[in-house]
Amino acid sequence: MSFTMIRVFCTLLLALELRGQSVTRHTNVKCEVLDKSFVEFPICNLKVLGRGIIAENVYIKILKLPVEKISVNFAVYKKLSGYHPFLFNVTVDLCHYMKHPNPMNIVHYIHIALKPFTNFNHSCPYNVSNNQHDIVVKDFVLTDQMFARIPLPIGNYMFSIKMATDDVWRARLNTYFDVNVDNKN
Numbered sequence: 001m002s003f004t005m006i007r008v009f010c011t012l013l014l015a016l017e018l019r020g021q022s023v024t025r026h027t028n029v030k031c032e033v034l035d036k037s038f039v040e041f042p043i044c045n046l047k048v049l050g051r052g053i054i055a056e057n058v059y060i061k062i063l064k065l066p067v068e069k070i071s072v073n074f075a076v077y078k079k080l081s082g083y084h085p086f087l088f089n090v091t092v093d094l095c096h097y098m099k100h101p102n103p104m105n106i107v108h109y110i111h112i113a114l115k116p117f118t119n120f121n122h123s124c125p126y127n128v129s130n131n132q133h134d135i136v137v138k139d140f141v142l143t144d145q146m147f148a149r150i151p152l153p154i155g156n157y158m159f160s161i162k163m164a165t166d167d168v169w170r171a172r173l174n175t176y177f178d179v180n181v182d183n184k185n
């Protein structure tokens with residue numbers, strides 16, 4: 001009986017929460033090193049900044065420099081029963097994109113969304129000589145607006161970013177998030 005009560009209570013809480021202004025937000029983040037000699041993640045976490053405001057913080061330390069060429073695979077997964085590939089799966093030459101930003105490229109959306117929160121602002125090479133080669137994402141908060149123009153229906157998602165240099169996968173960053181924008185119009 002008390003179990004049912006708790007369930008009802010939780011459902012009510014959830015319903016109230018969902019009626020709040022925004023529940024588009026991060027739910028988890030996982031940083032995975034695929035090559036220990038190449039990269040470290042001294043920071044990889046979510047931080048609660050306020051009620052319902054969840055920020056992602058990631059610090060990527062590249063151990064082997066200079067980096068002349070970075071390939072990045074972006075893939076979205078939607079949670080049904082387990083996570084399944086959804087909507088897009090693209091691999092881009094990141095250095096080329098940073099040199100020639102293209103608004104037609106899906107990566108452009110990610111870049112624009114991340115821009116205020118990251119120091120990743122120039123093309124390759126990433127050198128040993130300057131101290132700006134660590135890539136930092138600080139207090140990245142998701143908002144409904146970011147998804148208003150992307151056809152992701154309401155749901156739970158995982159966004160996977162896999163990074164390669166010299167055609168070897170070095171690291172993966174999986175970001176889990178909920179989208180609450182109903183953009184069917």
Ligand SMILES: *[C@@H]1O[C@H](CO)[C@@H](O)[C@H](O)[C@H]1NC(C)=O
Binds near residue numbers: 075085089090
């Ligand atoms: C994405 O595409 C590549 C080939 O282009 C494939 O190897 C990979 O498994 C795909 N990933 C997903 C999540 O579909």
Ligand SMILES: *[C@@H]1O[C@H](CO)[C@@H](O)[C@H](O)[C@H]1NC(C)=O
Binds near residue numbers: 119122
């Ligand atoms: C990139 O950001 C750093 C500070 O984080 C700044 O010093 C540098 O001038 C910026 N570079 C470009 C190309 O905007």
Ligand SMILES: *[C@@H]1O[C@H](CO)[C@@H](O)[C@H](O)[C@H]1NC(C)=O
Binds near residue numbers: 066125126129130
């Ligand atoms: C990085 O190093 C290369 C040569 O190793 C040099 O040509 C380039 O100007 C350097 N870039 C920066 C941002 O320091």
